[in-house]
Amino acid sequence: MTEQKQEKIFKHWLDNHKALLFKVVRAYAFSPKDHDDLFQEIAIQVWRSIPNFKKNSAVTTWLYRIALNTAMKWTRKETKHHDGHSSFDDFWHLLHKKETDLDPRLDWLYEQISQLDKIDRSITLLMLDGFSYKEMSHILGLSVSHIGVKIHRIKKHLISLSEDYEHHEI
Incomplete structure (x- = not known):
């Protein structure tokens, strides 16, 4: 080339x-x-x-x-x-002060993602971009079933955190 x-x-x-x-x-x-x-x-x-x-x-x-x-x-x-x-x-x-006023929920989400371990962080980014479990498996070198289990746990964790976040915002 x-x-x-x-x-x-x-x-x-x-x-x-x-x-x-x-x-x-x-x-x-x-x-x-x-x-x-x-x-x-x-x-x-x-x-x-x-x-x-x-x-x-x-x-x-x-x-x-x-x-x-x-x-x-x-x-x-x-x-x-x-x-x-x-x-x-x-x-x-x-x-x-930040130059652009982004949605504070987006800042909160990225803050939570940054707290995940490196594999969960990677899976979360791929999930947010709509990659299939098979594609994630190929990118990260994990089995498709392992990806599924991790996504379930990540979602459960983030939902739990978001409920706390929403209660503090109200």
Whole structure:
């Protein structure tokens, strides 16, 4: 594959699937600086993966697999690096009002998703994007039945948390 063709594919994938990548970034990174770092890391991995894409799966499935695997590795690396250290970025949101007023329920949902372990977090993102159990199984390397059990438990957990959230909002 020529570099020119690889660049064309890369630009096309980023243009068409940026939202998918940002969704993963938002679920795994929590400060603006970390969002940038993780997105850059995912973009690098997408670039490197293009020659290996054999079209055996949908591009979205391929990109999700790359993004989730990269995010999980990045999280492990960042956790080791940041253990015992607080960054100014961790408190930046306290000093600045958000530029866009998003639905607070969406912020709440992403906050809850961020508290899940890495596999449950990945499953939740895939579920929210409408992937089938079979597709999730392929992306994450888990059995279809295991995906089903985990989704049932995740939904039950989030519903329980949402009931508490709603009671506090009233």
